[in-house]
Amino acid sequence: MPELPEVETTRRGIAPYLEGQRVSRVIVRDRRLRWPIPEDLDVRLSGQRFVSVERRAKYLLLNAEVGTLISHLGMSGNLRLVEIGLPAAKHEHVDIELESGLALRYTDPRRFGAMLWSQSPLEHELLARLGPEPLTDLFEGERLFQMSRGRSMAVKPFIMDNAVVVGVGNIYATEALFAAGIDPRREAGSISRRATCA
Secondary structure, three states, X not given: OOOHHHHHHHHHXXXXXXXXOEEEEEEEOXXXXXXXXXXXXXXXXXXXXXXXXXXXXXXXXXEEOOOEXXXXXXXXXXXXXXXXXXXXXXXXEEEEEEOOOEEEEEEOOOOOOEEEEXXXXXXXXXXXXXXXXXXXXXXXXXXXXXXXXXXXXXXXXXXXXXXXXXXXXXXXXXXXXXXXXXXXXXXXXXXXXXXXXX
């Protein structure tokens, strides 16, 4: 599964080719992802210019002039730029064709990803309750300590909860707890302020 750094790498890779570009058309070959691709995605996106490409947790936000395409890579998905007209292989579900002659192609063999449309992406049900990003000032030890109070669940799934902090997958949780000298099975609520704020 693509982890947060891989999603950020994807964002940085596609942003220079999308930002400022107008969408000429959208080709959807298979709508059956984790959540079905909206029937009217082509109508909503075609003719619009991409303003910016951002990331929130593991979601990519392709902000257009009116509305945002919310994309998630799921377990096996990827986004890459191809020349318009390049024949699609199996599992290449969506092409967003740009006036530049390139197309953003979404591939997802296991179809656990998403391509959704929202007028207010940060209020979308998938993003509204997400915790802070791990490398921002909003994520700090005192907040983690306060959120862990009274929690009997193990600390590892606690820090993997996207409402606590986004983007902490299995490997990152294991490595962080090992580095901190904390048993991953220990109850989150039993960890001291000193350990959470160190």
